[in-house]
Amino acid sequence: MKKSILIVAGEVSGDLHAAKVVRAVKAYSPETVFWGIGGDDMCAEGVELLQHTDQMSVMGLGEVLKHYSFFKGVLKQILAEVDKRKPDTALLVDYPGFNLRLATELKKRGVEVNYYISPKVWAWNKKRIPKMAKVIDRLMVVFPFELEVFKGSGLRADFVGNPLVAQIDDVLSRDSEPLPWKSARRIALLPGSRRQEIERILPTMLTAAKKLEERFSELSFMIATPNERIEQLVNEQVARSQEKPIRLTVVCGHARELMRQAEAAIVTSGTATLETALIGTPHILVYKTSAFTYWFARVVIKVSHIGLVNIIAGRTVCPELIQYDATAETLAAETAKLMVDTPERAEMLKGYAEIRQLLGARPAAENVAAILCED
Helix, strand or coil: CCCEEEEEECCHHHHHHHHHHHHHHHHHCCCCEEEEEECHHHHHCCCEEEEEHHHHCCCCHHHHHHCHHHHHHHHHHHHHHHHHHCCCEEEEECCHHHHHHHHHHHHHCCCCEEEECCCCHHHHCHHHHHHHHHHCCEEEECCCCHHHHHCCCCCCEEECCCHHHHHHHHHHHCCCCCCCCCCCEEEEEECCCCHHHHHHHHHHHHHHHHHHHHHCCCEEEEEEECCHHHHHHHHHHHHHCCCCCCCEEEEECCHHHHHHHCCEEEEECCHHHHHHHHHCCCEEEEECCCHHHHHHHHHHCCCCCCCHHHHHHCCCCCCEEEHHHCCHHHHHHHHHCCCCCCHHHHHHHHHHHHHHHHHCCCCHHHHHHHHHCCC
16 A cells, blocks of 8 residues: 655755655655655655745744744645545654644644654753653654763654765765865855845854965855745845955856865854764854744753864864854854865864764664655
């Protein structure tokens, strides 16, 4: 009998990880039908999309509140389809603000809830763990330390491996592909995949790049965007910028190849920071948000770092320039330390090796697929 799976990934990174799971499930069970929320990668794997990640990717409390009616409507739409289609199971991928609420409603309807890539309750709200245990049947975590977080909660948790490890190893195993760099010395700029990130962070990146260009001769910069819609936003921001480097190129896709070829990188906080570390390119983490969201985060977040690289290592491996510390001058100065054989660069690369060892090499997508296909 054909199996129906509701799958929800509301962001670009989750879309990529979910697409890998879809492919792995179809290797087990080609007749399985997937439908839900995702992006271009899930669409390419044959998932029927009811909403695209471009509409769902909103960051920050203030921004979420502005779009509250939209998200309420999407939740209503998904639940109407659940009532109509009666899926055999659901796979919710990261995106906790929406997915935990959806999990509650799915549980009321008797739908089995699998959750891949846990909400970061260890960072900001461990009090949510009992609620998660009530609405999630199985949690698949991607960091080994998360097993201890959920120990004794009654929530069945499995460490399936980190999906980025296999994906990055695949990139590194292939021949390097040509990219339109404008000089031999190369810096990657990764401003994020959300409109708010591009509007708030990219201008500072561009000014920092200009300062680096003035300091180092024959330096070129490249920005990678996840899709054509984000590429248009980036190009519009670049066109408006009064301070930007002369040798600058914007490309659609190729982010990991871009990281691989760069001498150093300036990266917006998120999954891309861990990707950059696994590839082995020294980087600076940067993040800016609205004043209200920043204030709220300072109140609720209970960890000393926000970057995945530093959280996994349990120490500062990569500098984090957040909000008011994220000035163009500081960003340029910190990046400059990584562009020659310095103690800072050597220590960062040593930290990268530790992180790879901690994450191991389990095939995450295949492990998730095996769980979904269990009888």
